[in-house]
Amino acid sequence: MNLHAIRAIYLFEMHRTWRTIMQSIISPVISTSLYFVVFGSAIGGRIPEISGVPYGAFIVPGLVMLSLLTQSISNASFGIYFPKFTGTIYELLSAPVSYLEIVIAYVGAAASKSIILGVIILATAALFVPLRIEHPFIMVLFLVLTAVTFSLFGFIIGIWADGFEKLQLVPLMIVTPLTFLGGSFYSIDMLPPFWRVVTLFNPVLYLVSGFRWSFYGLSDVHIGTSLGMTAVFLVVCIFIVRWMFKTGYRLKS
Amino acid sequence: MSSAISVSSLFKTYGSGFEALKNINLDIRHGEIFALLGPNGAGKTTLISTICGIVNPTSGTILADGHDIQKEYRAARTKIGLVPQELTTDAFETVWNTVSFSRGLFGKPFNPAHIEKILKELSLWDKKDNKIITLSGGMKRRVMIAKALSHEPEILFLDEPTAGVDVELRRDMWNVVRALRESGVTIILTTHYIEEAEQMADRIGVISKGEIVLVEEKSELMRSLGKKQLRLQLQEEHKSIPAALAKYGLELAPSGGELIYSYDAHEEKTGIAALLKDLEKAGMGFNDIQTKQSSLEEIFVNLVKERT
Ligand SMILES: Nc1ncnc2c1ncn2[C@@H]1O[C@H](COP(=O)(O)OP(=O)(O)OP(=O)(O)O)[C@@H](O)[C@H]1O
Numbered sequence: 001m002n003l004h005a006i007r008a009i010y011l012f013e014m015h016r017t018w019r020t021i022m023q024s025i026i027s028p029v030i031s032t033s034l035y036f037v038v039f040g041s042a043i044g045g046r047i048p049e050i051s052g053v054p055y056g057a058f059i060v061p062g063l064v065m066l067s068l069l070t071q072s073i074s075n076a077s078f079g080i081y082f083p084k085f086t087g088t089i090y091e092l093l094s095a096p097v098s099y100l101e102i103v104i105a106y107v108g109a110a111a112s113k114s115i116i117l118g119v120i121i122l123a124t125a126a127l128f129v130p131l132r133i134e135h136p137f138i139m140v141l142f143l144v145l146t147a148v149t150f151s152l153f154g155f156i157i158g159i160w161a162d163g164f165e166k167l168q169l170v171p172l173m174i175v176t177p178l179t180f181l182g183g184s185f186y187s188i189d190m191l192p193p194f195w196r197v198v199t200l201f202n203p204v205l206y207l208v209s210g211f212r213w214s215f216y217g218l219s220d221v222h223i224g225t226s227l228g229m230t231a232v233f234l235v236v237c238i239f240i241v242r243w244m245f246k247t248g249y250r251l252k253s
Numbered sequence: 254m255s256s257a258i259s260v261s262s263l264f265k266t267y268g269s270g271f272e273a274l275k276n277i278n279l280d281i282r283h284g285e286i287f288a289l290l291g292p293n294g295a296g297k298t299t300l301i302s303t304i305c306g307i308v309n310p311t312s313g314t315i316l317a318d319g320h321d322i323q324k325e326y327r328a329a330r331t332k333i334g335l336v337p338q339e340l341t342t343d344a345f346e347t348v349w350n351t352v353s354f355s356r357g358l359f360g361k362p363f364n365p366a367h368i369e370k371i372l373k374e375l376s377l378w379d380k381k382d383n384k385i386i387t388l389s390g391g392m393k394r395r396v397m398i399a400k401a402l403s404h405e406p407e408i409l410f411l412d413e414p415t416a417g418v419d420v421e422l423r424r425d426m427w428n429v430v431r432a433l434r435e436s437g438v439t440i441i442l443t444t445h446y447i448e449e450a451e452q453m454a455d456r457i458g459v460i461s462k463g464e465i466v467l468v469e470e471k472s473e474l475m476r477s478l479g480k481k482q483l484r485l486q487l488q489e490e491h492k493s494i495p496a497a498l499a500k501y502g503l504e505l506a507p508s509g510g511e512l513i514y515s516y517d518a519h520e521e522k523t524g525i526a527a528l529l530k531d532l533e534k535a536g537m538g539f540n541d542i543q544t545k546q547s548s549l550e551e552i553f554v555n556l557v558k559e560r561t
């Protein structure tokens with residue numbers, strides 16, 4: 001293991017975050033606060049409780065997940081796309097590092113950032129609504145697992161993208177809709193039967209449901225299913241990254 | 254003893270179908286300065302990029318100090334430093350950070366003393382806390398050299414290190430290169446300034462259209478291909494060369510005041526003695542006499558011309 005390299009890349013990436021602290025941390029916190037104002041206070045006033053949990057508190061896990069997903073993807077995709085774009089990737093490709101080390105460093109940095117962000121958002125949320133975390137261990141596990149999985153997914157997008165449009169396409173066209181339709185702001189029990197079944201094909205549902213369970217013991221699907229689905233997605237991403245590095249896909253000509 | 258770099262039967266066809274390298278066989282010796290020359294698009298950068306792991310070879314094998322660059326990439330790459338042709342740097346990072354990063358990336362523990370030494374050698378020390386975006390092009394080039402040297406490579410590739418660099422900096426750069434060679438580093442460089450290759454290199458390789466056309470000791474190359482010229486400053490200006498001197502293939506400079514005789518210095522009879530006698534007979538006196546060895550540039554231009 002080239003630990004010096006992992007450390008160098010990790011610190012370099014984290015340093016980039018501090019440099020761009022506004023985009024990295026502050027803007028997601030502001031947008032989450034806006035969600036609270038709009039969904040929690042304005043609309044939430046009309047939906048008093050879901051299974052005994054006040055609506056404002058009910059949406060917290062979904063909101064954290066929304067930020068965690070989008071930030072993991074954008075952090076990681078940008079982290080690897082940027083050196084490709086500027087050409088500094090030459091150094092990474094010519095260095096004595098394995099693809100595993102590159103992935104650990106980049107994905108680790110992106111995941112760290114979004115976990116820090118998730119915690120900040122959670123703390124912000126606690127200012128607005130009373131929070132209760134029934135299964136803190138599972139909560140942390142979900143936080144980390146989701147951050148890692150979607151940072152890896154973002155890393156794949158960053159390698160695949162050959163222009164800034166593509167870099168934004170997936171988060172914008174796929175991830176945000178999936179999150180909104182994945183039960184972040186409602187329980188799927190509130191949907192008509194047909195849409196409930198459709199929603200079961202949305203992978204984000206399993207994340208939000210599992211995460212919410214760790215807070216309130218409430219879930220749309222079983223917690224084991226949630227963990228299992230996340231793990232499956234993680235493994236799929238690992239195989240894609242492996243293939244990309246083996247073939248040099250969009251990294252080497 | 255194995256070579257510093259050993260390339261055998263290397264082919265590279267880009268995704269577009271373009272054959273950039275055709276059966277390259279090349280051995281670079283330990284501790285030498287090897288200059289790779291060739292016109293634009295010849296494949297110099299492709300060859301270097303393939304050796305350094307940035308471009309996938311289509312077929313063939315490459316060893317760096319005996320290590321296969323694909324199967325033992327870690328051992329091979331640890332030895333190699335690369336300064337690419339394109340100026341690509343992390344614009345918003347400081348010089349110090351970006352150079353320290355390179356050292357870590359190549360698996361070496363942080364060593365501020367070494368980084369300080371390199372930055373000082375490359376006259377970058379007073380810029381160490383500046384963001385790279387604020388530096389001039391020549392300084393950015395030096396930052397890239399500093400990055401490559403940060404991890405103490407045994408084999409250093411310099412792809413046109415002096416493109417867009419002023420005279421003074423170029424001289425500094427060559428001093429650094431010479432010092433590296435003294436310390437045992439093998440150096441492979443490309444340049445379009447042939448006088449640089451002529452001054453610096455131990456051996457010269459010429460690549461044209463993806464093929465190695467020639468690899469030769471520089472001195473040998475200059476000797477075997479080098480034509481010499483004898484230039485005579487005439488006492489009076491002449492309009493034409495007397496018929497009696499036709500067999501020498503002389504040239505008259507446009508001014509009419511200088512006579513040029515080309516000969517091969519390795520022939521037993523260079524013909525100089527006979528020429529001087531015949532000049533006297535023809536009544537052409539001269540004031541001064543010079544001989545000049547043809548430069549690498551002329552050799553190079555001739556070589557590439559022959560092939561096209
Ligand atoms: N990624 C690529 N895809 C397709 N063709 C390429 C690619 N990179 C280089 N080439 C082609 O390969 C040939 C060799 O290019 P290369 O950059 O190796 O030349 P060079 O000898 O370094 O030239 P120069 O002196 O201009 O730097 C050129 O014809 C170039 O167009």
Ligand SMILES: [Mg+2]
Pocket residue numbers: 297298299338412
């Ligand atoms: Mg080139």
